[in-house]
């Protein structure tokens with residue numbers, strides 16, 4: 001039975017963890033986006049450098065221009081050039097769009113579980129950018145980390161769709177149960193696989209930490225971005241964007257209260273407002289995918 005086969009070809013990569021070898025067969029992370037994600041404004045980055053970086057990947061530049069002209073931003077005048085887009089959206093805005101395009105392309109066309117995983121990632125990113133400023137994290141870093149936090153699951157789906165699909169069609173009490181099921185067929189969890197992929201692609205370390213620990217309980221020592229993503233991932237599930245079925249859907253306000261007890265719930269967007277924002281982003285991102 002192909003569908004229930006355990007992956008039997010792990011490779012020893014790293015000191016202590018075994019990884020399925022086919023994760024190495026994912027397409028390389030797009031170079032322009034990889035360079036962009038590793039740069040920060042504090043490094044004296046000027047707009048000309050961003051234009052030349054993104055302009056080196058014409059397909060990525062075209063996608064960014066398309067999204068810059070979409071209803072997502074609602075600019076009154078048409079943005080005709082990458083230079084104009086960078087000037088209007090700024091470094092952070094272009095970085096967010098570049099990461100969205102890259103992650104959406106990785107999540108394209110490999111079955112229904114990829115769709116729910118993509119929707120969960122977008123919801124997590126949108127929620128993360130909203131709560132980030134209250135937790136000492138930049139909205140841009142939070143958004144990118146939200147998009148990438150479950151990259152390990154996408155890696156499984158792109159490489160081992162028939163093995164991982166029965167796992168994703170199950171019903172679970174919590175994320176620990178999901179990861180136990182992943183381990184039973186993949187020899188590893190999406191957290192470990194995601195962290196490994198981030199390092200394999202030489203992306204910045206904070207994203208690796210987020211991938212590796214986003215399902216751990218909240219802890220005092222958490223970095224701001226890790227705390228944001230732990231919270232945003234749970235809120236995305238509570239808002240109806242869980243990547244798998246859970247026996248019980250947590251209440252959005254309960255998650256907010258328990259994760260962020262010092263901040264009044266009313267100071268965050270409501271569940272309905274968050275859902276409406278997620279839906280509008282998904283629509284914008286999908287409109288380009290359908291044309292592409």
Ligand SMILES: [Fe+2]
Nearest residue numbers: 149150214215
């Ligand atoms: Fe996860």
Ligand SMILES: [Fe+2]
Nearest residue numbers: 124149150233
């Ligand atoms: Fe998640």
